Amino acid sequence: MAARILHRLRHALAGEGGREEPAGGGGETEDCPESSELEDDTEGLSTRLSGTLSFTSHEDEEEDEEEEEEEDGASEELEEPPQAQGAAAGTEDGEWGPAAERPGGSLLTRQLQELWRRSRGSLVPQRLLFEVTSASVVSERSSKYVLYTIYLIRTGQFDKAPATIARRYSDFEQLNRRLRCRFGCDMAGVAFPRKRLRRNFTAETIAKRSRAFEQFLSHLHSIDEIRRSPEFLEFFFLPDLRAAQRLTCTGMYREALATWANAYRLQDRLGVCSSGRFLLTLAGLAVCHQELDQLGEAHSCCEQALQLLEAQGSHPLLGPFLQAHIHLAWKVGKDKRRSEARLQDLREAGLPLQQQPSLKECLIKEPLE
Numbered sequence: 001m002a003a004r005i006l007h008r009l010r011h012a013l014a015g016e017g018g019r020e021e022p023a024g025g026g027g028e029t030e031d032c033p034e035s036s037e038l039e040d041d042t043e044g045l046s047t048r049l050s051g052t053l054s055f056t057s058h059e060d061e062e063e064d065e066e067e068e069e070e071e072d073g074a075s076e077e078l079e080e081p082p083q084a085q086g087a088a089a090g091t092e093d094g095e096w097g098p099a100a101e102r103p104g105g106s107l108l109t110r111q112l113q114e115l116w117r118r119s120r121g122s123l124v125p126q127r128l129l130f131e132v133t134s135a136s137v138v139s140e141r142s143s144k145y146v147l148y149t150i151y152l153i154r155t156g157q158f159d160k161a162p163a164t165i166a167r168r169y170s171d172f173e174q175l176n177r178r179l180r181c182r183f184g185c186d187m188a189g190v191a192f193p194r195k196r197l198r199r200n201f202t203a204e205t206i207a208k209r210s211r212a213f214e215q216f217l218s219h220l221h222s223i224d225e226i227r228r229s230p231e232f233l234e235f236f237f238l239p240d241l242r243a244a245q246r247l248t249c250t251g252m253y254r255e256a257l258a259t260w261a262n263a264y265r266l267q268d269r270l271g272v273c274s275s276g277r278f279l280l281t282l283a284g285l286a287v288c289h290q291e292l293d294q295l296g297e298a299h300s301c302c303e304q305a306l307q308l309l310e311a312q313g314s315h316p317l318l319g320p321f322l323q324a325h326i327h328l329a330w331k332v333g334k335d336k337r338r339s340e341a342r343l344q345d346l347r348e349a350g351l352p353l354q355q356q357p358s359l360k361e362c363l364i365k366e367p368l369e
Contacts (some may be wrong), residue, residue: 128261133149135147135209148210149215163265193216245366285301302321302328322343326343
């Protein structure tokens with residue numbers, strides 16, 4: 001619409017300039033001095049009117065509009081473009097003025113919007129990206145090393161809180177060695193940065209290793225057998241689980257909560273949300289939320305764990321989760337009848353619930369090797 005209006009303005013201005021030129025002038029008609037300003041305004045105005053949907057370039061739109069202009073003719077008066085331009089710019093209620101006169105354009109816009117909605121809601125294959133976001137040189141009493149911070153980014157959606165790990169070269173080297181021992185054939189084509197005896201802390205070496213570690217993890221994740229292996233998975237979240245367990249045992253619940261939450265996100269990105277480690281993570285989150293008097297969040301963690309345990313007749317954490325869920329549901333005023341019925345079924349099955357440890361005791365005693 002804007003391109004058509006400005007196209008007419010150019011023709012009108014060019015026509016006026018042609019009429020003012022003397023007939024015997026001879027040479028070609030000089031361009032209008034404002035032509036460059038009109039072109040700039042065309043680009044800016046097209047951008048403002050294009051909205052959030054832009055499936056074609058502005059040049060293609062101008063060519064289409066010019067073809068339509070040639071077919072329709074130039075019988076409209078010069079006073080019409082300002083009126084159309086005001087309508088095209090949009091009224092206060094956000095409607096296009098000449099929509100009734102141009103049903104084709106309005107229909108095309110609706111079709112494009114519908115296509116955009118469907119494309120957003122369609123199942124797009126998701127990939128996991130590994131990005132080294134920072135690298136810092138750490139100096140301790142007896143050692144000096146580079147600590148690489150890596151984000152796990154899932155394509156196709158926005159992650160409000162990132163899942164991160166911090167690993168040094170020796171951690172990657174140990175993972176590489178363990179995987180080559182178990183998956184010799186699959187690991188034959190996987191490259192790993194070699195160890196250097198000198199210049200390990202230069203910016204060039206750190207940058208090259210950062211890129212190499214990103215490619216190393218991406219290559220490993222692309223191999224099905226390796227991606228599902230305990231060696232690969234525990235490289236990401238087992239250190240966080242151990243650290244969170246230690247913090248919980250020492251009563252540092254706020255620090256432990258952040259570590260449990262990062263372990264949760266890591267397992268979620270890696271797609272292992274039904275394992276025993278994930279249930280332990282939910283137990284840690286529930287305990288820390290409860291100790292910090294965040295009862296609603298603790299109740300939600302217990303509910304999620306019980307949903308995962310729905311199909312399992314017996315599990316060491318089933319009784320503790322049921323007892324914790326009943327207690328928290330009573331505190332926050334939620335329905336607890338289903339959990340009470342499930343707990344009664346366990347009693348009738350002969351499970352000694354009186355000797356069952358609490359969720360916190362299970363969390364502290366769980367060996368993480």
